[in-house]
Amino acid sequence: MVIDCHGHYTTAPKELQVFRDAQIAGLKDSSTPAPGPVKVTDDQLRESVQPQLKFQNDRGTDVTIFSPRASAMAHHIGDARTSLDWSRQCNDLIHRVCELFPQNFVGVCQLPQTPSDPLANCIAELERCVNDFGFIGCNLNPDPSGGKWTAPPLIDRYWYPFYEKLVELDVPAMVHVSASCNPNFHATGAHYINADTTAFMQFLTADLFKDFPTLRMIIPHGGGAVPYHWGRYRGLAQDMKRPLLADLIRHNVFFDTCVYHQAGIDLLLKIIPADNILFGSEMVGAVRGIDPESGHYYDDTKRYIDAAAISDRDRQKILEGNARWVYPRINDRIPMPTAEGTLR
């Protein structure tokens, strides 16, 4: 079985965007009525995820850990109420898709973050999604300001109440920023990758995982720049008298495989321990074209894993076993087809 840990609902029915547009219009003109809940039929939802289902079939993957469109979270827009209403609508649709295709999608929630706001709403929404909907994780935005980077670093105690809830519920967080409102940062080409690199370096400098030994964070997009600069990070950790990186990340920090060429994936697999890599494709996502050099979609990352010179055991961990270990609640929704599934 192949579990893709990184899929976004980028193909949602247009009614979702209509809701969002009305919500944003209401921020500018308070006489605009608040938009009602998004009304879409099950047939619309079924239709909307046909691209994902087709890619799963074509690429030989089985289950997608599925979350709202990351670039649309836009936590910098409006206030806490805006973010809460928007997050709930997005998460409700994910829940419905997961109920319609329980073998194909398992939910991960957007959080109603707002710059500088306490995280009470995020805790409540996480509980709702995990306890009521059976979601298995969340996307945590380290920069809810959208490119201004005004929030405290992820190692700051500001985040600790939320981490306590993650630990209690035994669900991980993917560290994932949203749109950039800073013209310096292209969203998918700079802001996403920078955030991944930034988060890793924050984790390197502090004892967050001593305080939360079972907290698990997935750094998407292959860990940003980190595997490419692994020598730099090993050297910085050494200069700073920090633990060996392999020890620092062992049970707590994981990289997905959203790296869109063979040489990049080969580096990732060579440098990062196999236990810390989760298969992901980000589809349908940041890059949608076909690579003329290979004749295949850039984001068909399973092909790169298949072609990589790794052991079958490591391949199984990366494609399935590690996801089951990092997101244990998936086992309630997608039972293991073989006893091999939990090997890690």
Added chain:
Amino acid sequence: MVIDCHGHYTTAPKELQVFRDAQIAGLKDSSTPAPGPVKVTDDQLRESVQPQLKFQNDRGTDVTIFSPRASAMAHHIGDARTSLDWSRQCNDLIHRVCELFPQNFVGVCQLPQTPSDPLANCIAELERCVNDFGFIGCNLNPDPSGGKWTAPPLIDRYWYPFYEKLVELDVPAMVHVSASCNPNFHATGAHYINADTTAFMQFLTADLFKDFPTLRMIIPHGGGAVPYHWGRYRGLAQDMKRPLLADLIRHNVFFDTCVYHQAGIDLLLKIIPADNILFGSEMVGAVRGIDPESGHYYDDTKRYIDAAAISDRDRQKILEGNARWVYPRINDRIPMPTAEGTLR
């Protein structure tokens, strides 16, 4: 001959920091007298660069393209006057070191940038350093705010007057940020690498090099995350109907080799055209330790180049030829030992 395009004067005599401390104290208390020029003897300067000379000798490199300590530029401190005074002191010392060891060091200047200020001071200081001192390039900070990223992107016309001067003087710029005053960004572990990635993506999105066909930019630290995510960038360029990346960077964008492990260097050399790679070590710089896995300094990047499976011709380009092409004024100061030197 081996030219290291990326060395900083991180070992300057303490008198330089005394000047800076007095300058910063004066910002807080206007009754503090303005510090006089840094007074150091030639012997102090000679002594201060012994570490660099020893590393050159031990590692088999010949010339370092030498600039003031990047993390100390700190363009966010004070105002335009502060930045100008500080930059001049730093550049004066670089000039003196280059005069004392003309076979070992060639100068690159710090620029007196200030957030949101026009670039007139930068143009004047560049002219002083190139015309009066024989410097061959500069370090351009894309984020003079120090981690707040408030300046316009590098493709914005705000920067064009400065680019016109670069073109006129036929000198390149290394895109290099300084210290971070944003607690999210560790300077050498996140801010530096993020800036490299950010700058590349900015270049990808616009026609800057159509406006300035001979403008040359070096993106340090191996290009940030870019080579590792080359498939992502090729795909984004394709989705955005931009040129092929190899064409986009050909005469204008160059990556150094400040990547501190063999696997990272191997990826860089495999992915980026040899014409667009310049040998660099960043020494004495960001990472100072010895890698226990190799028994050698992390930043002894020449070892990785020596061990890489590339042709002798490509190795010569990377170690010398490309630097002579990108920084042509170096040829006036360090004549080519062989006719091969200009091959590119």
